[in-house]
Amino acid sequence: MTYAATRSRVESYFDGTATKVWADLTSDAPVSKVRATVRAGRDRMRDVILSRLPDDLTGMRVLDAGCGTGAKTAVLAARGADVVAVDVSPKLLDIAAKRLPDGLRPQVGFAAIDMFSPDLGSFDAVVAQDSMIYYGADDLARNLDALSARCPQIVLSVAPRTPLLMAMFWAGKTFPRADRSPAMVPHSAADLAPRLSAPLTRIERVTSGFYISECLELRA
Template sequence: MATPTFDERRGRLEIYFDRTARDAWAQLTSDAPVSGIRATVRAGRDRMRDILLSWLPLDMAGRRLLDAGCGTGALSLAAARRGARVVAVDIADGLVGIARQRLPATIAGAVDFRCGDMLDPAIGPVDHAVAMDSLIHYETPDIVAALARLAPRVRHSIVFTVAPSTPALMLMHRLGRVFPRGNRAPAIVPVKVDGLAARVAAEPALAGWRLGRTERVTSGFYMSHALELVRA
């Protein structure tokens, strides 16, 4: 089961991305010009998406992929072009709507965009799962619990990102607690990657899994750390 803190924070994220950030997120994930700060975030996200895709099979024909927290769908489209059958899920209906609008007719049958919970068992079994920047708002225990809940339905690998605990990110996190948040996004939660890895290794529900590749991307205001879980 999801923890109470996971559920509470997920609800805040749903409200934010549906009501406050939809237009800004649509612009950030498009080819439209953006400011210098947002340009660094876009470049970082593009680099991270390329890394996660590189950890998946180049030929995904016949493979089913869960894009957990798909946003406006860029990773889903890239995986579908490799032949994957993609179930793309996001809590924000507005972002899912944008993703559907951007879905080319040539691969429309390969991607199933859904608004809902990425941990919903009704999604069924998948070969691979990707959670790009969809767990960065959660504490380490919630991240591990989410992975443990997802893992039984994944045949081969889970690739995901967290917000690494770096001095720069910790400073931004502390400032976010001091100043009024207004319409800004719910806080990104920095986690110690080594501590997360240790908790993953000790989690009984993940006993059949091992940590594989890991890589960090820093691009201006964008900082994210990718990890790979593979069947042992």
């Protein structure tokens, strides 16, 4: 599937059936035990990603690529950053805007736009939590390379190539495309690194129930 087709599928999914699920998962709303482990894993990964940036972000322009309901956006703005928060889902952006504390609104701009769009300009840092997990290695590397030319630091998470995730990936391909959510594409840092111009570093793997994600960092 092409990058554009995958992006369109992700947009349809998160702007459709997944909107309420995602809103609940990223809030204090009661969820099932399984989703509670996913919530805990996502919270940990968010902390890991944010820990790679300075505590004081005053004067820095930061892209929250695939901001979802805006948890990272709020933290980045509270640290002083001017945040460009983008997502493919206008519905999730609406939730993020409503959840953002009033005092932080002057520092945040929301946009329903491709997170790799050159129209967004240059940044001091980019954070991307689980928003790049649907794209193949060639598409991901090509877009990361273009983005790293406009930003000296990119901190992202990917689905690692574990036996479990690879089994889920191939099993998912047996279902009719219309009956399944966008498939995660597992990646390994060893496979991605040679495709990139900037050095790639593995930071931490987070495993919590069904949530498995790995933090990577590019520094130009």
